[in-house]
Amino acid sequence: xxxxxxxxxxxxxxxxxxxxxxxxxxxxxxxxxxxxxxxxxxxxxxxxxxxxxxxxxxxxxxxxxxxxxxxxxxxxxxxxxxxxxxxxxxxxxxxxxxxxxxxxxxxxxxxxxxxxxxxxxxxxxxxxxxxxxxxxxxxxxxxxxxxxxx
Amino acid sequence: xxxxxxxxxxxxxxxxxxxxxxxxxxxxxxxxxxxxxxxxxxxxxxxxxxxxxxxxxxxxxxxxxxxxxxxxxxxxxxxxxxxxxxxxxxxxxxxxxxxxxxxxxxxxxxxxxxxxxxxxxx
Numbered sequence: 001x002x003x004x005x006x007x008x009x010x011x012x013x014x015x016x017x018x019x020x021x022x023x024x025x026x027x028x029x030x031x032x033x034x035x036x037x038x039x040x041x042x043x044x045x046x047x048x049x050x051x052x053x054x055x056x057x058x059x060x061x062x063x064x065x066x067x068x069x070x071x072x073x074x075x076x077x078x079x080x081x082x083x084x085x086x087x088x089x090x091x092x093x094x095x096x097x098x099x100x101x102x103x104x105x106x107x108x109x110x111x112x113x114x115x116x117x118x119x120x121x122x123x124x125x126x127x128x129x130x131x132x133x134x135x136x137x138x139x140x141x142x143x144x145x146x147x148x149x150x
Numbered sequence: 151x152x153x154x155x156x157x158x159x160x161x162x163x164x165x166x167x168x169x170x171x172x173x174x175x176x177x178x179x180x181x182x183x184x185x186x187x188x189x190x191x192x193x194x195x196x197x198x199x200x201x202x203x204x205x206x207x208x209x210x211x212x213x214x215x216x217x218x219x220x221x222x223x224x225x226x227x228x229x230x231x232x233x234x235x236x237x238x239x240x241x242x243x244x245x246x247x248x249x250x251x252x253x254x255x256x257x258x259x260x261x262x263x264x265x266x267x268x269x270x271x272x
Contacts, residue, residue, distance in 0.1 A: 030240040034233060034248045038255055045221055053217075129258070 021083030024090075024146060029079065032142055035135055036076045039128070043069035043120050050117070058117040064104055065119045068132075071097050075139065091143045098136035101125055105133070152205060152267060155198045159226075160260040162191050166230070167253035174246035180237045184249065188234045191256070195227045198263075213268025222266060226259040 025033045047065040055062055071093055078090035105124035108115050118127060125132030166187050173184060202223050206212075212219040233252025237245030 026240065027242060027244045030236055030244050031248045031251060034236055034251060037232075038229075038252075041225065045225075049217060049221070 021081065022087070022146070024079050024082045024087060024143070029142060029146075032135075032139060033076065033079045035131065036072060036079060036139070039120075039131060039135065040069070040072040040076045042128070043072050046120065058115065061115050061117050061119040061122070064100075064121065068097075068100060068120045071100065087143050087146060091140055094136040094139040094143065098133070098140075101133045101136065152198070152201050153264065155194065155201060156260050156264045156267070159191070159194050159198060160257050160264075162194060163230075163253045163257040163260060166191055167250045167257065170246045170250040170253065174243040174250060177243045179241040179243065179245045180234070180249055184246070185234060188230050188249065191230050191253070192227075195230070195256070199223050199227050202267075212266050214266040219263070219266050222259055222263050226256055226263065229253075229256045229259065 023029075043065065047062060047069045050058075050062045050065060075090050075093045075097065078086040078093070101121045101124060104119060104121035108118075108122040115122060120128060121132055124130060169187060170180065170184055173180065202219065206216060206220075229252050230249070233249045233255075237249050239245075240248065
């Protein structure tokens with residue numbers, strides 16, 4: 001079988017940039033960015049659908065869904081962009097995401113009446129195979145492992 | 151027809167996930183055969199998309215809403231090709247893991263599609 005382009009040519013497009021950014025999307029990072037991409041599409045389309053069709057029914061969960069979607073968009077973008085600044089920003093957002101999942105998760109368990117409809121983060125992301133609570137932890141571990149490799 | 155396709159796709163997606171997962175376990179990147187597998191699954195998803203749209207066009211309505219149904223159809227259509235393209239940039243076992251994860255996502259989407267369509271077209 002013909003050998004497919006390796007990782008070097010994949011970054012060739014950015015080679016002209018003054019300082020070449022460190023790639024965060026390599027090895028396990030690819031799986032991470034894929035899962036973040038999937039959850040981003042899921043969260044964005046879900047909140048767009050909910051807010052445009054039935055916002056009045058459950059304003060709190062839908063606002064939280066939209067917030068979660070924004071965080072996911074930012075993390076995915078940072079991972080794809082790469083580089084030290086993006087790495088730090090993504091780490092902060094992963095921490096914020098984990099906090100969000102834990103707070104909203106606990107909130108939905110303790111006060112279910114505040115949530116007439118579910119969010120991505122309800123019951124710690126149970127409706128999404130707990131991916132929302134697992135991702136930020138693996139994300140932070142990965143980003144920490146990439147520290148200082150610039 | 152649509153239900154049969156959905157069930158077949160769920161099974162095919164899981165098979166693809168197992169296959170690529172096996173490649174990852176053996177420390178291999180995705181190879182030509184895996185891409186043929188992905189192509190087969192993608193053709194099936196495309197067929198599902200067309201059949202779904204034709205059914206909508208002929209007046210049948212999914213139980214849980216048309217917008218949701220079409221969104222899931224498009225998501226299902228994109229999942230495996232997107233993971234496959236990503237795996238081209240990562241010629242290690244992690245490319246295989248990513249395709250396996252993409253196939254699992256597709257299987258989950260198929261379960262949801264089955265629910266969303268409901269019994270309306272059974």
